[in-house]
Amino acid sequence: MCWPRARIRPGDRAEPRGRRGDARRPGTPGLTLIDAILDRGDLPDYRLAHAARAELLRRLGRTSDARAAFESAIALTQCRNRSAGFSSGGSRS
Numbered sequence: 001m002c003w004p005r006a007r008i009r010p011g012d013r014a015e016p017r018g019r020r021g022d023a024r025r026p027g028t029p030g031l032t033l034i035d036a037i038l039d040r041g042d043l044p045d046y047r048l049a050h051a052a053r054a055e056l057l058r059r060l061g062r063t064s065d066a067r068a069a070f071e072s073a074i075a076l077t078q079c080r081n082r083s084a085g086f087s088s089g090g091s092r093s
Contacts (some may be wrong), residue, residue, distance in 0.1 A: 030086035
């Protein structure tokens with residue numbers, strides 16, 4: 001079984017709880033937040049951050065950027081069965 005491995009170091013900071021729902025709002029606030037987290041080097045190897053970014057890009061119609069972000073998420077996936085849901089031909093249920 002694969003579990004995400006968060007690497008917490010002294011000095012790491014978390015986003016305020018009130019901003020948690022920003023990623024679900026239409027538009028770019030969630031994308032901006034995820035990009036800021038990744039740009040400052042927090043969670044660079046966390047596949048779900050890249051997958052969330054890819055989904056937001058897809059919803060915004062930025063398909064080539066979304067594809068690249070999904071590919072990053074797949075590359076970070078260590079379990080083969082976890083990557084099956086991210087593949088471009090996978091079915092959604």
